[in-house]
Amino acid sequence: MHLLTTLRLPGAIILPGFVSFALADRVGPTGVVYALDRSPGALAHLERRQKERGIGYIQRIIADAATLQPDGVQAGSALITMVLHHADDPAEILRNVVRFVPPGAPVVIGEFHPEGPCTSGPPRNHRLAPEKVQEWCRNAGLVVVAYQRQTQEHYLVVAQRDH
Numbered sequence: 001m002h003l004l005t006t007l008r009l010p011g012a013i014i015l016p017g018f019v020s021f022a023l024a025d026r027v028g029p030t031g032v033v034y035a036l037d038r039s040p041g042a043l044a045h046l047e048r049r050q051k052e053r054g055i056g057y058i059q060r061i062i063a064d065a066a067t068l069q070p071d072g073v074q075a076g077s078a079l080i081t082m083v084l085h086h087a088d089d090p091a092e093i094l095r096n097v098v099r100f101v102p103p104g105a106p107v108v109i110g111e112f113h114p115e116g117p118c119t120s121g122p123p124r125n126h127r128l129a130p131e132k133v134q135e136w137c138r139n140a141g142l143v144v145v146a147y148q149r150q151t152q153e154h155y156l157v158v159a160q161r162d163h
């Protein structure tokens with residue numbers, strides 16, 4: 001099971017829901033992809049696209065990722081992409097998401113690099129330094145296992161919930 005938002009992939013034209021569907025293909029109909037966003041509009045769009053494709057095993061959750069309670073929602077991993085720079089309290093999102101996955105589970109964060117060319121994505125002053133994201137991870141009880149600059153604009157922090 002996955003708890004996720006969507007992901008921007010380098011070099012691809014990204015449509016809303018793109019990564020939810022990519023993950024759904026990986027998970028298959030015997031699993032569940034949780035698509036979490038506080039925007040009802042974003043998830044309404046995903047719902048329309050799910051209906052077109054006949055994919056029922058993406059469960060949409062309209063909620064604040066910083067405060068959602070994990071009642072009934074447990075996931076094998078979490079993917080948090082292009083959300084933290086939008087959030088009011090990004091550190092709190094990481095602290096909360098840790099509660100949804102078991103010890104050892106991967107938690108992957110995708111963000112825009114502050115030293116990127118800024119030809120797409122948010123302006124430079126909205127971008128988060130990877131060192132800051134990694135510090136928030138550690139404070140949330142995550143072990144940072146990898147850092148990857150995917151493109152000039154994008155990076156990934158790969159962490160695991162501590163045991």
Ligand SMILES: C[S@@+](CC[C@H](N)C(=O)[O-])C[C@H]1O[C@@H](n2cnc3c(N)ncnc32)[C@H](O)[C@@H]1O
Pocket residue numbers: 005006007008016036037038039042063064065066081082083086087088093
């Ligand atoms: C740039 S969009 C990224 C959307 C998607 N994750 C992607 O990668 O294409 C940022 C999204 O973060 C969501 N967001 C910001 N803060 C949030 C929070 N505290 N809880 C849930 N969603 C949040 C916004 O509603 C918005 O849809």
